[in-house]
Amino acid sequence: MSPPYVMKRTDIKKLVEAASNEYDVFGPVKKRSKHVFGKIDNPDNLVMDYDSTILSPRKYFQPQNEVMMSFDLEENKVEDTLDELRAMRPRLLMAVHSCDLNGILHLDRVFGGEYTDKYYFARREKTTIVGINCLDSCEYGFCRSMNTHHVVEGYDLFLTPISGDRYYVQVGTAKGEHLVHMARDIFQEAGPEDFGAFKAALKHKNESLPHEVDVEGINEYLDLSFHHEFWDKMAEDCVNCGACAMVCPTCYCYDVVDDLDLSLTSADRTRKWDACLFQEFALVAGGHNFRESPAARFKYRFYHKMRGFAHDQGILGCTGCGRCTAACPSDISIKDVLKELSGIWEVAPTAQGGK
Amino acid sequence: MSKEQEPSIYETHKCRLLRKYQLTDLESLFLFRFEDPGVAQDWRFMPGQFVEVSLLGLGEVPISICSSARRVGFFELCIRNAGRVTSAIHQLQPGSLVGIRGPYGNGFPMEQFHGRDLLCVAAGLGMAPLRSVFLYALDNRWLFGNITIINSAKFGNELLFQKELEAMKDIATAENISIVQTATRDPDFEGLHGRATVHMDKANVDPKNCAVAMCGPPAMYRGMFDYLVEKGYDPRYIFVTLERRMKCGVGKCGHCNIGTATSWKYACKDGPVFDYYAITSIPGLI
Numbered sequence: 107m108s109p110p111y112v113m114k115r116t117d118i119k120k121l122v123e124a125a126s127n128e129y130d131v132f133g134p135v136k137k138r139s140k141h142v143f144g145k146i147d148n149p150d151n152l153v154m155d156y157d158s159t160i161l162s163p164r165k166y167f168q169p170q171n172e173v174m175m176s177f178d179l180e181e182n183k184v185e186d187t188l189d190e191l192r193a194m195r196p197r198l199l200m201a202v203h204s205c206d207l208n209g210i211l212h213l214d215r216v217f218g219g220e221y222t223d224k225y226y227f228a229r230r231e232k233t234t235i236v237g238i239n240c241l242d243s244c245e246y247g248f249c250r251s252m253n254t255h256h257v258v259e260g261y262d263l264f265l266t267p268i269s270g271d272r273y274y275v276q277v278g279t280a281k282g283e284h285l286v287h288m289a290r291d292i293f294q295e296a297g298p299e300d301f302g303a304f305k306a307a308l309k310h311k312n313e314s315l316p317h318e319v320d321v322e323g324i325n326e327y328l329d330l331s332f333h334h335e336f337w338d339k340m341a342e343d344c345v346n347c348g349a350c351a352m353v354c355p356t357c358y359c360y361d362v363v364d365d366l367d368l369s370l371t372s373a374d375r376t377r378k379w380d381a382c383l384f385q386e387f388a389l390v391a392g393g394h395n396f397r398e399s400p401a402a403r404f405k406y407r408f409y410h411k412m413r414g415f416a417h418d419q420g421i422l423g424c425t426g427c428g429r430c431t432a433a434c435p436s437d438i439s440i441k442d443v444l445k446e447l448s449g450i451w452e453v454a455p456t457a458q459g460g461k
Numbered sequence: 462m463s464k465e466q467e468p469s470i471y472e473t474h475k476c477r478l479l480r481k482y483q484l485t486d487l488e489s490l491f492l493f494r495f496e497d498p499g500v501a502q503d504w505r506f507m508p509g510q511f512v513e514v515s516l517l518g519l520g521e522v523p524i525s526i527c528s529s530a531r532r533v534g535f536f537e538l539c540i541r542n543a544g545r546v547t548s549a550i551h552q553l554q555p556g557s558l559v560g561i562r563g564p565y566g567n568g569f570p571m572e573q574f575h576g577r578d579l580l581c582v583a584a585g586l587g588m589a590p591l592r593s594v595f596l597y598a599l600d601n602r603w604l605f606g607n608i609t610i611i612n613s614a615k616f617g618n619e620l621l622f623q624k625e626l627e628a629m630k631d632i633a634t635a636e637n638i639s640i641v642q643t644a645t646r647d648p649d650f651e652g653l654h655g656r657a658t659v660h661m662d663k664a665n666v667d668p669k670n671c672a673v674a675m676c677g678p679p680a681m682y683r684g685m686f687d688y689l690v691e692k693g694y695d696p697r698y699i700f701v702t703l704e705r706r707m708k709c710g711v712g713k714c715g716h717c718n719i720g721t722a723t724s725w726k727y728a729c730k731d732g733p734v735f736d737y738y739a740i741t742s743i744p745g746l747i
Binding site for chain 1: 467468469470471472473516517518519520521522541543544547558560704705706708709711712713714715716718719720724725730
């Protein structure tokens, strides 16, 4: 196991500069009043201390639009983009919060398994991730309620801000160790007093992050409230815009579309982000729509996130990042939905399938 | 082969269209053969599984395989002309190439059916996957007891494989096979009238020792379930196949994701064949 290190916060620039020789560097940058993950060409633009970003880092592993194959229609030839992807320049992704690291671990499970998605994992393997510990709460997040305010894997390096304007640096993988060695002189091996400062930071985090929503027993109350009128009431405000799904770190649904070139001699098979909120999502040939009503789609997304993930992966699909709440034009707050839901369980338990 | 060099899960095998045969106004039967001899030798499927058919520049569609699983290197698809990609497939001439990936889905658990009577109930396009089940039983005749197939459609000229089934009738009785074909809304049809459920009494099977395979619209399942359970059919051997928008076929893209409260399924990966319990316990499945 690699030793933990400490580094000066201001030395992050040096790390990015050193890494730029080998990696394309991405991280949070300012965009008007908010932050987004963007390319870091100038280390001064990197913002290590940020509230949240508009989109989650999912876009670096599953891009909004991704050409999987190109077709030469005259020669009937198929060119896969995988080789290109496997030859791409390595990437360094800076300052990823715990909630998003947990989101990436979710995506790993979705795109892994029996049918491993090679496009996703080509990007994943090319990317070195530097995570960062949030010691204070952000505007919309509720990571502590979802148990995603800490990570044990999913990062290559993990930074915790500690006293003396320094970071306590945990190394998660060989990729992380490699990164340390690219700028070895800015890292010092952590001593006992640094470990004390690390513990003090964690203690501060423990006291500062609120525990707002109780999801204990959520499986049961979701099962029992499936036919509850609560869902129709909640869905009244939803305009099915899909913003929540676009910003979500664990939404992964996609559509695959063939885009024909104007000359009709070539085409691309592209996959694009899709959202279960969209009307045609569950439409089948012949015109039957399995989730015709907006309310059915609203409820579906919630159940998939909170119940479907639990069924597939044994863990809730929400990381408590709060982006859906920030993005919703109708001010639907996922925290409020969860809170109300845990309430109706006490008031009006409806038998499963009772309607 | 290392993990690095493995091909994409979306890579297709080239298949050549050998024959196109019109079944009804909207549906035709397409016979395909794999181009690569190695793939042709190794490729196997089970009744109830489906493939993704890819046309370059147009896209992919999920289609159930409807042929006998015995014929190595070849397979048949019964395709309705219903959308952009399927209408393009209908315009293909024999000799054309398409891309195929799969087979996907669980298929019917045929081995569990061995030693039992078999009842197939099809409505409309549902006959396509059930033809594969029926042919499996004929291919392995000695592994099954009595066999009944009920094929239904709104109009007589919409009955899929009507002539093929009709032609089997000569040998059927001697083989303990009952073939029932019915039109639900066609007074002019020279045959049986009414829904499949109406003709269940013609099923020459022992409910207690019978496997049931159904494919049709959700409304048919609801009616049939009540009937079957009442008549003493064993719910552990009642299976249906569901239609969903199986875009990727490999449990990733989310379009065919179903299930709500107590369970959660991908129609493409966990289905499209589901048993009685799954269908009746998961709200939203039918």
